[in-house]
Amino acid sequence: MSTTDREIRIAHAVLDLTHRRADFDVLELLHDLTAQTVALMPVRCAGITVLDSEGTEAVYVTASDDLCLALEEDQSELNEGPCLDSARSQRPLPVLSLTGPPGSIRWPRFAPRARRAGVTAVAAVPLRLPQVPLGALNLLMAEPPYPGSRDLRLAQALADAASGALAFRHELAQKDQILGQLQTALDSRLVIEQAKGALSVRLDVSLDEAFQRLRAHARSRRHKLTELSAQVARGQVPAELLDPTP
Template structure:
């Protein structure tokens, strides 16, 4: 039996998500999760919501997505307090393929989300969970703009990708050392503000979109094996390497 190109790409994605070097950035991992999901599944985009591990009310503390459209759709759920990704993160249950038809009704009354998503071309949604026993992490949302929609096999693949990312987050010791996962996520959440600042500064400095600014920030940090949060802090303080801080 021959191996298809897609099967090889799936294997490479799972390996990339599950096996990370020591000291990897959790936000980098979650961003890569959304990128792999978009590349391997019939979706327009994908996004992640991470719950605050120290908040007993299960409030969303961070979102990540590979593009502005998806980021806005995920952030709307946080602001509105409703939506599939937020529900899935809090309940730790996968959401099967759900069409955003005009009539509804929708789970948990998220009609405002459905209207917002439809206006941006999204016609269906599904989720996979970021899960560990006894620990709420978050969820991966899959947004589709029309047929072909995700099949049951596609959704199993989405959950496999999410599970691979969680395996890396837990350092293969999730059940014995959940505090390590909490500490990693908390550090990532604390870093998000300075990363957002750096993205905005780079966008203005380099005259590029925010997405392109983030891509250059990540690329520079990766190529030099540098923490993205440290590089973002340097840029937010007005510095940074010459490549990201050209002389006027």
């Protein structure tokens, strides 16, 4: 089985969308997604709309060109259109014609604007993280041949590739948060060890006894152990801790 030029371009596109630096620009990634979609599919242009934190309001993010930009903004303004439907339902929207009889058009306000801009059909695929809806990739067509079912599967694959990069970034953020918490715990532990040593020498007791005194004092007064330990490490030992009586 021979490999076609288009298959090679698809492989490069997926690689481009998934292999990013950890600190990549999210907007640049989404713009690249629209550009790759236009380069690989029979569409006039492509755009991306994302949902707000509540998952209800849709906001235009980026587009492959000014025509799509204007129509993405129209969808947000009119609160109707293919990208909004796909984003909210998190389901792919098959190719739908905008040139049928008025009563058959799914979006009575958006469709006339799209037709005036030269767009005759639309489709969309969802953009998502696991368990988290993000938005949708909007596909606008000016003339046949329109994308088939395999083309739409390709669009979904490209959207999923970009989503994968976003998911990896999300995991990194979570990992960084966890590492930050671990570092804070480590720093706190070092302060506690310093306080234990200082109190052990000051009272001539074991390190375990010194720690028990620190913890009992902090708990009885509802103080943070780390803050009390930092105070003791600086030589500011509360008088109660100097009492030889436990």
